[in-house]
Amino acid sequence: MKILVCVKEVPEVNAPVRADISSGWLLLEDSHYFRMNRFDEFAVEEAIRIKESLPDVTIAVLTVGQARAEKILRRAMGMGADRAIHMLQEPGADTSPFTVASAIAQHPGIGEYDLVLTGVMAEDDMQGQTGPMLAELLGIPCATAVVLVRVFLEERFVSVEREIERGMRDVLELSLPALLTVQSGINVPRYPSLSNMLRANKAAPQVIEVSSLAMPEPRDVVVRGVLPGRSRKGLVLEGTTEKKATELARILVKRGLI
Amino acid sequence: MTPTVLLIAEQSEEDLATLSRELAGFASELAEMTRCIPLALLLGQEASSRGLELAQATGLDVVAVHVPGMSTYNSEAYKGILQEMVPQLNASYVCMVHTSQAADYAPGLAVRLQAACITAVERLVKDRDRIMFARRILGGKWEAHVASNTSTTVLTVQPGAFRPVSGSGAGRVKHVSLSFAPRSVRSLGVRQERRADAHLDAARTIISAGRGIGKQDNLEILHQLARILPNSGIAGSRPVCDLGWLDYNRQVGLTGATVSPELYLACGISGTVQHTAGMRQSKFIVAVNTDPEAAIFQLADVCVVEDVRVFIPALVEALKDELKRRRE
Numbered sequence: 001m002k003i004l005v006c007v008k009e010v011p012e013v014n015a016p017v018r019a020d021i022s023s024g025w026l027l028l029e030d031s032h033y034f035r036m037n038r039f040d041e042f043a044v045e046e047a048i049r050i051k052e053s054l055p056d057v058t059i060a061v062l063t064v065g066q067a068r069a070e071k072i073l074r075r076a077m078g079m080g081a082d083r084a085i086h087m088l089q090e091p092g093a094d095t096s097p098f099t100v101a102s103a104i105a106q107h108p109g110i111g112e113y114d115l116v117l118t119g120v121m122a123e124d125d126m127q128g129q130t131g132p133m134l135a136e137l138l139g140i141p142c143a144t145a146v147v148l149v150r151v152f153l154e155e156r157f158v159s160v161e162r163e164i165e166r167g168m169r170d171v172l173e174l175s176l177p178a179l180l181t182v183q184s185g186i187n188v189p190r191y192p193s194l195s196n197m198l199r200a201n202k203a204a205p206q207v208i209e210v211s212s213l214a215m216p217e218p219r220d221v222v223v224r225g226v227l228p229g230r231s232r233k234g235l236v237l238e239g240t241t242e243k244k245a246t247e248l249a250r251i252l253v254k255r256g257l258i
Numbered sequence: 259m260t261p262t263v264l265l266i267a268e269q270s271e272e273d274l275a276t277l278s279r280e281l282a283g284f285a286s287e288l289a290e291m292t293r294c295i296p297l298a299l300l301l302g303q304e305a306s307s308r309g310l311e312l313a314q315a316t317g318l319d320v321v322a323v324h325v326p327g328m329s330t331y332n333s334e335a336y337k338g339i340l341q342e343m344v345p346q347l348n349a350s351y352v353c354m355v356h357t358s359q360a361a362d363y364a365p366g367l368a369v370r371l372q373a374a375c376i377t378a379v380e381r382l383v384k385d386r387d388r389i390m391f392a393r394r395i396l397g398g399k400w401e402a403h404v405a406s407n408t409s410t411t412v413l414t415v416q417p418g419a420f421r422p423v424s425g426s427g428a429g430r431v432k433h434v435s436l437s438f439a440p441r442s443v444r445s446l447g448v449r450q451e452r453r454a455d456a457h458l459d460a461a462r463t464i465i466s467a468g469r470g471i472g473k474q475d476n477l478e479i480l481h482q483l484a485r486i487l488p489n490s491g492i493a494g495s496r497p498v499c500d501l502g503w504l505d506y507n508r509q510v511g512l513t514g515a516t517v518s519p520e521l522y523l524a525c526g527i528s529g530t531v532q533h534t535a536g537m538r539q540s541k542f543i544v545a546v547n548t549d550p551e552a553a554i555f556q557l558a559d560v561c562v563v564e565d566v567r568v569f570i571p572a573l574v575e576a577l578k579d580e581l582k583r584r585r586e
Contacts, residue, residue: 097365098368098374123397125395125402126395127377129364132362132363132365132366133366136366136370140442141334142366144358144361144362145358145361145362145513161451162358164357164448164513165513168450169448169450170331171445171449172444173443173446175441178442184496184500185496185506219368219372219407219408220374220375220404221404223403225395225403228398228400228556229556231556231557232557232558233559234556235560237562241568241569241572244572245573245575248544248560248576249573249577252521253577257487257520257521
């Protein structure tokens with residue numbers, strides 16, 4: 001059985017983000033701030049768990065991104081993926097979900113996989129579209145926000161549960177090959193092991209230049225980024241910790257909350 | 259035929275009225291900007307009877323597509339049927355509420371329609387003649403204005419972001435019947451995984467934990483605060499539940515609980531749209547976070563730039579002092 005896991009490099013959103021107001025866009029050039037999308041870590045881990053539970057499973061991990069994104073491919077191999085594919089993009093290239101899905105769909109070996117896994121969304125653009133769009137381009141069934149996976153290889157289907165609203169789960173079976181986007185909490189992603197990292201450092205990823213592919217025109221464009229306005233007053237408390245605590249305590253008492 | 263803004267309602271019973279009224283609010287605003295006609299569509303085996311309910315809730319004309327045997331959502335059926343219906347109804351825009359269901363089929367439907375797909379839209383922005391869809395990125399810290407380059411555009415709309423339409427008479431219902439047999443996606447129904455939320459809706463104050471609390475043991479600090487604040491409950495963000503620090507029935511946000519207490523105290527929560535969708539209606543919001551740029555501060559009434567692990571114990575002491583002073 002062959003599994004493909006698609007991973008993305010994202011900026012650390014909890015780090016302060018510098019903004020260039022004149023160009024209306026963000027400055028995130030320091031590679032220190034980039035890491036694997038957390039939702040994709042769950043997808044890598046799920047693939048490894050399937051490999052551990054079934055015979056003859058190989059895992060390829062793929063990213064579409066700049067040269068520095070090689071770091072996350074090595075991390076995925078450190079976790080236990082067998083090989084890596086880097087679909088290399090120039091800095092500034094379009095990274096919208098349709099463009100990325102169209103690039104992955106043109107990867108030469110894409111037809112060989114029984115199962116394609118990816119995270120439910122990327123932490124940076126939060127669209128959640130690349131997985132379902134890729135499934136559509138490949139003409140295979142897709143389920144999103146998956147929290148449980150059972151593979152029935154001989155019968156050629158996968159049984160899954162999707163997380164939906166109000167504590168409910170949507171139960172379904174998909175014919176293989178299929179694509180699943182994995183919701184957080186499905187597992188606890190492992191840390192890369194030293195022996196796997198040493199192996200990863202020796203094995204160069206397969207590199208495919210995205211600019212060499214016949215890419216479609218982007219269907220949507222981010223015109224600008226703006227700092228959102230405040231929807232409430234947002235009184236910022238000042239001073240020492242104790243002074244802030246006293247002020248907040250008075251506000252809560254005044255509002256009759258205690 | 260005049261181009262339409264086609265809104266797709268959900269089969270789900272509880273949310274039909276509320277969510278489709280919000281969606282109709284969005285669709286009407288967009289239709290006015292683009293000189294389109296808003297129109298609603300509903301799918302499923304109950305569509306015939308529920309079509310009227312939808313027409314009454316939204317005031318819009320409704321196409322009720324009766325699909326025999328389709329009792330629950332099925333992505334293959336939705337994509338297959340809508341791929342056929344959308345061009346027939348001359349839709350320039352296809353929109354739905356950003357639920358787990360819409361997130362599942364909207365991107366694939368867009369590929370089939372050769373349409374752009376823009377998810378979790380919060381605002382419409384018009385700049386000269388260009389219409390842009392505003393959505394949050396980077397954990398909610400920034401807002402991106404996205405434009406479509408295609409003649410058809412698929413949109414999902416963030417719950418709670420648009421004002422619902424108020425009743426102004428029912429639209430007409432047109433009945434259509436279609437059969438569809440999915441081949442590669444077999445729906446086996448839905449099941450209740452966990453009890454509904456842990457009585458969070460009854461709490462007057464909700465103290466909510468984010469990743470910023472650092473470790474599970476630090477929840478004790480929040481419990482100490484809860485013991486002072488009357489009728490309060492502990493909740494958390496999704497990452498905290500994923501880590502197993504809190505049960506999922508205490509998760510606030512999309513696919514978790516939606517709450518609107520007198521006081522919502524967000525402790526170490528960054529404020530992604532997935533979380534804020536579940537608490538933005540709270541009467542009074544206090545946010546504590548070390549990152550002064552955290553998105554949660556955008557919707558807080560009081561902002562405290564502090565480490566919760568240091569600040570909450572200080573707040574507990576300050577509240578005890580206030581109580582003592584009141585007794586004296």
